[in-house]
Amino acid sequence: MSLDRRSFIAGSAALAAPLALPVQVFAQEKIVRFSLPQDFTRIYTFVTSEYNQGQRDYFTLVNDRGGVGGYKIVADITDHANDLPRAIEAYERGKREGAVLIDPLSTPVARALVPRALEDKINMITAYSGRSDAADGSAFPYVLPLSINYWTQAGLIIEQFKKTEKGSLKGKKIVFVHIDTPFGKEPLPILNVLAKKEGYELAAFPYTPPGNDQSAIWPQVRRARPDFVIFWGAGVGQTVALTEAIRNGLPMDRVSGSVWLSESDMDVVGREAAKGVMKVEPCVGGREPKVIKDILADVIGKGKGAGPENKVGTAYYNYGVQMATLMVEGVRKAAEKAPNGPVTGPWLNEGLRSITNFTADGLLPPTTITKDDHQGGGMGRIARWDGAKFVPITDWFSANQDVVWEEIRKNSDEFKKTGK
């Protein structure tokens, strides 16, 4: 938790920005302002500080190298504590200061901001949160998940199970243990459709949020004698689920989570005990990718890091970097199309929605955002915990996108009809 002073001043220039006083640091240069109000204190505590640290480190890297397309990135960071009045205040403040992009990293907040963002034409990033049907760019032009949504993740996991079973899941039993919130129930439609298609039997076990006590769920899971288990939650629910799975003696190599599983969860569960568990990786983890190495050398190495160094390269840190690279790539594309701006929501939107085959030097799967597809192609991979780190066991792949898109269209059509 120790930050040296110099690095914090640099980082906190961004933190100061929410104040009414305009920040002078980048006053002479052309800037693109991002607003990053996120939940540091309430529900999303498990991910936010690492995610945000990754974003800030990457922005520092970009700015130190002279910006992108002639623009520097300014990121305003505040805490909205998953509280709507605070989030909406932060949104309005960001808008007034000229932010063209907002990343709230919270499903309830994202949902409340959707109508506002569409109305004000401000790009809202809803990575791993918000509405899954926002992948349909025609219905939500200014809501950009830029990442694989939960339906796609469920599709990927089922595909992996199918591969494990040599191509057929007929007669197999898959148990889906999930937190009992809208987020936890989200994959159910996809899993049900796939159950019919692939012929497996699906049993769902919901647990009460936030999932700190699941001792009554897992005996049932064990007694259902599943071939595979998917557990779906976040934060404390994940670690408790894993602990209980271990206690109930389930074979770990047949258990998989969503993208919400990180090294620190494994520390809580016990690194050795959790060996074998799988997760979906939306981007490369660890410190190998070039971007992370650059950050280590040019940002952390020079004492400009936004947080503790040992967090660099953890799963959620890399998610943050992943999102930051996509945002910056959007700016680059936008600057290519209209070098002199003006920097507005639609300007950046053009850029973000023309990202093609972008991999950020090997950090992401090839990602292509189009006017229709805001998900970026639906590529991910499965990784397995080997006791020390997550090791990918597949290449980037996408699966069951037809089913996923059917569900996306169904929901976005509903939104088109009643929303707006």
Add this chain to the structure above:
Amino acid sequence: MDWILLAELSTNGVFVGLMYALVSLGIVLIYKTSGTANLAQGAIAMTGGYVTWALATLVGVPIWLAIPAALVIMFGFGLLMERIALRRMIGQPVIMTIMLTLGVEIMLRGLLPGVFGAAVKRLDIGLPQQPLFVGELLLNRSTLIGGSISLLLILLSLFFFNSRFGVVMRAVADDQTASWSVGIRVERAIAVAWGLAAVSATAAGVLWGSTQGVDWSLSLLLIKALAIAILGGLDSIPGVLVAGVIVGVAESLATGVLDPLVGGGSRDVVAAVIILVTLLLKPHGLFGRHHIERV
């Protein structure tokens, strides 16, 4: 009907319930002596978990020493809380004390994660994780051990009430004015009740922290603890034991039987329904004493 599953759920429910009861013990102790409802009990349990974790990880004290040290620290914390905050509330309406303890709850929930970091902390007190099969029944070792420790502590508190100081506290619980007049220091008894409540909360926080990790969600133990306290009768310690087992088993069975029917996690709502039903049918709980109100 899957009888083995039911048997397994009930056994585990008993022990989980005992672990809840440990949180509840503090609420009952405080209500018994001072007549205030302590809604900060969950957050105090969380604080206890954090303190133990900090001693063990940040200071580097071995865990067998860290736990007693944390218990002592938290005893002091309880005394302090009573002295600074609760004592000023004597004579104020009920809503004031309820709100005060809620305020403490909110503050602790901000303070501890703020100082020690919000990520889930691992608190390893050496409870084994491997499954333990008895016939076809799987017993959860950590809840088994945790529940037994809770049982022991609650029984201990029963014995405590037969000690000299325990008798003093019972006298205070009976009639504050009368105790005062025979020379009992009422404030001290209440302060000790708060201290002991914090100690039991800490024990619970450590046990729960070791099974689920330490973070803010430990403060959610409050609602279960309240259900137990209400069901047992707010001023009865044996009530805590019985009600703890009932609530634990009810929750566990509800998860097994009710969840598939309603299609959702009915666990929290079971606690709420138990509170409601108790209050409507038998407001003073199974073992609680009736109050006679005079105009």
Add this chain to the structure above:
Amino acid sequence: MFYRRAGIRHTRYQDERQLFPLGFDRGLIIAVILVLLAAPFLFDRLYVSGYLLPWLIWTSAALGLNLLMGWSGQIHLGYGAVMGIGAYGSVHLVRLGVPLEIAMIAGGLLSATIGTMFGGAALRMKGIYLAMATLAMQYVVDFVISHSSVISGGSLATLQVPPVRFLGIPLQGDLPTYYLAFGVCFVITLFMLNVRRTSFGRALAALREKDYAAQILGISTFRYKLLAFWVSSFIGGVVGSLLAVTYLRAISPDQFHIELSIQILAMIIVGGLGSVLGPFFGTALILFAPIVLNNLLGAAAGTFGLSLPIDLRAHLPLMAYGALVIGFLLYEPLGLAKIYANFRNYLLVWPFRHAQR
């Protein structure tokens, strides 16, 4: 000089009984109302839709709860659920094509009906027990809303509020939503100011002081306890639908959890139990203290290089929220309204303090 009393002579009983006998008070209130009415043209959009709008809505809710807690002394820890019922009721009706005006009233009635069931508990118990019962009901309502997909709205559990009109004006943009919230808050405030001058208000006060005694005086505790819950829940329901339509625009179950109940409770405690003015102050403090603190910390970090770990910085507003509640209970249990009253009393006779009665 301020709050001048000299020269005010009432010649009719009505005059003395009016809400604000002092001319200065009347002038102050008219000035505040005028500023609020002109706010969208005076202030930046950030302050109108980021501060004033939630302030008006939350204040209305706090006033509704204050009727129950401050006036009739019944504890209620489930007000968020009551608001949720109103919000869901009215949004569903609006989606079915019912005009908003009717939907809001219907949402209020639905809340009132279910809220009176909360009140049913109050007939049997009070104090801590009532607090626990209402707390439990909050959980039950949350559970029902989030687990019936018919209510919560399908697999995404988000109900979008369709475009609506109020009295023919489309509720889009800042102006109409702000004025609707202002109107509702104004009506509720007016009601609250007057209710204590009615027999209903006096009955509630008697109930608060001692319900047995009130019963002996011939006040039906059965009737008035339920009535208190009915009226307060009706207000809660209307405010819930106002919140959904003008502010949230898309509702999901987690917006009406126990946190909302505690937040509103904190507002009336900090503002002052049983005061009309209090909730206005309390809401402002509870809603905006974290935001302001957050921004100040950001500024401090920027200008003075104040280095706080991000976790600590992010949690400070939560600590401040708790500390505010504790601090007020310990040092000014009557809340900000009392502080204002002290200030006003001081100025009433200023500069001749010795003249104070």
